[in-house]
Amino acid sequence: MVSHRPFQRLQPLSLLAQLISRRVDGCLQIMSGSTSWLLYLDEGRLAFATNSIQPFVRLDRILDQMCDRVPSLKLLDRSQLRQFETASGNYPANSADYQAIRWLIDQRFIEPAQVRELLERLAIEVLKPFLSVTEGIYEVIAKANFLEYPNLCQLDLRPIVERCHTELRQLSIPKATSPDAALPLPSPVPSVPVPQPRPLSFTPPASQAPARMPIPSGVSSATSSPPSVATSTAQAQYTIACIDDSPTVLQAISTFLNDSSVSVIMINDPVKALMQVVRSKPDMILLDVGMPNLDGYELCSLLRRHPSFKQTPIIMVTGHTGFIDRAKAKIVGASGYLTKPFTQSELVKTVFRYLN
Numbered sequence: 001m002v003s004h005r006p007f008q009r010l011q012p013l014s015l016l017a018q019l020i021s022r023r024v025d026g027c028l029q030i031m032s033g034s035t036s037w038l039l040y041l042d043e044g045r046l047a048f049a050t051n052s053i054q055p056f057v058r059l060d061r062i063l064d065q066m067c068d069r070v071p072s073l074k075l076l077d078r079s080q081l082r083q084f085e086t087a088s089g090n091y092p093a094n095s096a097d098y099q100a101i102r103w104l105i106d107q108r109f110i111e112p113a114q115v116r117e118l119l120e121r122l123a124i125e126v127l128k129p130f131l132s133v134t135e136g137i138y139e140v141i142a143k144a145n146f147l148e149y150p151n152l153c154q155l156d157l158r159p160i161v162e163r164c165h166t167e168l169r170q171l172s173i174p175k176a177t178s179p180d181a182a183l184p185l186p187s188p189v190p191s192v193p194v195p196q197p198r199p200l201s202f203t204p205p206a207s208q209a210p211a212r213m214p215i216p217s218g219v220s221s222a223t224s225s226p227p228s229v230a231t232s233t234a235q236a237q238y239t240i241a242c243i244d245d246s247p248t249v250l251q252a253i254s255t256f257l258n259d260s261s262v263s264v265i266m267i268n269d270p271v272k273a274l275m276q277v278v279r280s281k282p283d284m285i286l287l288d289v290g291m292p293n294l295d296g297y298e299l300c301s302l303l304r305r306h307p308s309f310k311q312t313p314i315i316m317v318t319g320h321t322g323f324i325d326r327a328k329a330k331i332v333g334a335s336g337y338l339t340k341p342f343t344q345s346e347l348v349k350t351v352f353r354y355l356n
């Protein structure tokens with residue numbers, strides 16, 4: 001069980017990112033002022049979400065929205081659901097609104113196939129106010145402490161959180177009031193200092209327009225596997241390790257960074273990457289997020305635990321631009337984030353920023 005002292009500052013986005021990344025099993029209980037939230041998690045996926053803000057009014061509203069597509073709900077006497085408000089004397093261990101939903105299924109007012117939509121709609125309404133919380137207390141209660149745990153479905157929490165965050169921004173809430181904008185993300189990894197500057201000069205041909213890096217549709221590629229180390233010269237002052245399971249992407253990055261001051265090490269096996277990086281001790285690491293067997297977040301976390309790479313700039317390279325993904329990158333100690341597809345100038349600018 002994880003607990004925090006009363007009235008601590010909370011950062012909802014980073015907290016949820018950690019729970020997803022660590023595939024937490026159990027109920028996240030949050031208290032802030034007079035409001036409580038319960039997020040039931042099953043290996044980092046959402047089984048059910050509720051809060052103490054009029055749960056049955058919320059359930060009524062969602063059922064109204066579904067009535068046109070679920071005709072059986074028109075036959076429901078809504079007062080029957082209210083029996084669960086007093087029947088559940090074990091709150092929050094057994095959420096009253098969840099018991100009401102189970103009753104709806106048992107009485108065949110909704111089909112199992114429609115439950116996912118219902119729970120997802122409820123989760124959106126529950127999480128929106130939670131994302132604006134700035135202080136409170138929370139704890140994760142282990143599954144073993146529950147006699148009955150929500151098991152109707154498993155929802156991917158990431159897109160739900162990102163949708164809530166986007167809708168809140170569209171409501172023109174000032175950015176400064178967002179807890180995640182005002183506070184640094186908590187991280188088990190210490191902040192990464194910027195290394196001392198050394199000369200760096202990238203000089204792509206003037207006639208060559210910045211090319212956009214081709215991103216392969218899958219892992220396989222017609223391009224042959226690259227050599228372990230890209231061609232470099234004796235004048236190279238920096239070594240950059242590029243870890244990606246796609247040989248096409250590796251070759252494109254090596255081409256973009258074709259400069260006498262840089263030596264590029266291309267690594268296409270994430271499992272062997274740690275040992276190769278330890279041997280080469282690069283000045284910077286470009287790390288793809290989506291790799292088989294060992295993803296970029298896990299590898300970044302492993303590298304940060306190694307004494308040789310506590311201060312090495314590690315840039316996560318990915319096609320995902322969501323808030324949860326960026327929060328996860330900060331949690332594991334990444335220095336920065338580069339989004340695919342990118343141009344040569346964007347890549348060079350990022351490298352220059354962190355090496356200088």
